Amino acid sequence: MMGAEISEKSKRKAKEELGETDESRERCLSELKVHSNVTAPYGGSVQPSEDKDLIKFLRARKFDVQKAADLFRSYHTKRLVLHDFSQLQSSSTYKDYLKTLAHNWGNYIAVLDRPDTQGRRIVICRESSSFQSSACADANRPSTLWFFLILDWLLETCKDMQVNGIVVITDMKDFSLSQFQWLLTHPGALKERITSIQDGVPMRIKCIRIANEPMIFSMVYALVSPFLKQKLRQRIKTVSTRYEEIYKVLDGSNNENNDWKNIMPKSVGGKVSWSELTESTVQNVLDYYLQFDSI
Incomplete structure (x- = not known):
């Protein structure tokens, strides 16, 4: 059953x-x-x-x-x-394009192997790696497809997550003014990214914590918030460099913050390099999808 x-x-x-x-x-x-x-x-x-x-x-x-x-x-x-999704529907381009997505956008998202104390999977996004401020809209849109594929992979490989949901940690380290200006001039791409994940993926997003937010964050949020549903807005909280607040969300009342630091990226108070986490995620995602000939 x-x-x-x-x-x-x-x-x-x-x-x-x-x-x-x-x-x-x-x-x-x-x-x-x-x-x-x-x-x-x-x-x-x-x-x-x-x-x-x-x-x-x-x-x-x-x-x-x-x-x-x-x-x-x-x-x-x-x-x-989603931009270039058709490349994944054809067996002649499927595997090569998957590898291209992983190469171009693999540094954007890391998924921890360990769920939190409530069984929720932990997805960490480094927003400065999600798009290039010098690129056109279509050049950056595949990052949304990569995010979509990662969430689909989690739903298929971790059935408990369909019940428990995910915690999203948004790391805004190195997010620049030029990237804000890109968002300001490409509202369609921003809307696609948010609504594709929020309204298109059968995922229970239980909590969002934003760390290392820059001084311009209030302006960034003013661009983003109109596309967010009220329930999701209520689940967002900024923590700046108060990383212990992230660990409290993940750990509950177990007082095992040091254990979490051993598997979290250095940019949010952990001990692991960002590249190590993203490389592991990319390999896991590719191992899953490369079993198939198309989507």
Whole structure:
């Protein structure tokens, strides 16, 4: 059964927080499979509608079938218009383009191997590596596709995360005025990045902490906030260089901050180099996707 793919602890949380039981799961999956949003073609073809493909949409929307169906539609429509996504749909370009994405944008995101005390996976983004201020919009847009692929990889390889969600740590170290100016002049690319992840991925984003924010952060946030849903805005908190606040989020009341420092990047008070973390993430992501011939 689908519920057997997650741990007993996650099953209990799914029941308490999402209303997931054997009965509700079976009923909602049956309803979702025949919903017009699921049976409709996207990009000229009908998408997989097996239980393992649909359950993540139900969990992301607390088993509200209509909301899950809307998310399914948003996921497939937004994915199709991500820059160069078509390169991943063709077996002739798929593997080479994956490697190109990893080479160009692998320094942007790191995913820790260890979940936090609530079972949430930890995604760290270094915003200064997410785009080049001298580039045109289309040259920077593939970074959003890389982020999308990483979250998809997590959903497929860590089923418990469909219940527990993720913690996002945004590290703004070295974020420059020229990068702010680029965002200011490319609002469409900024909107695509935010809404593709927020509205298109069946992911429970439980907490966002922003570290090392520059003096211009208030202006950056003024650009970003109109695209954020209220619930997500409420989960954002800046910590500047008070890195212990990040460790409290991850560790709860276990008082094991030193253990976290051993696996966190130096830029947020840890002991590991950023390159070591991103190289590990890139390798894990490529190992997963290179099993296939296309998406």
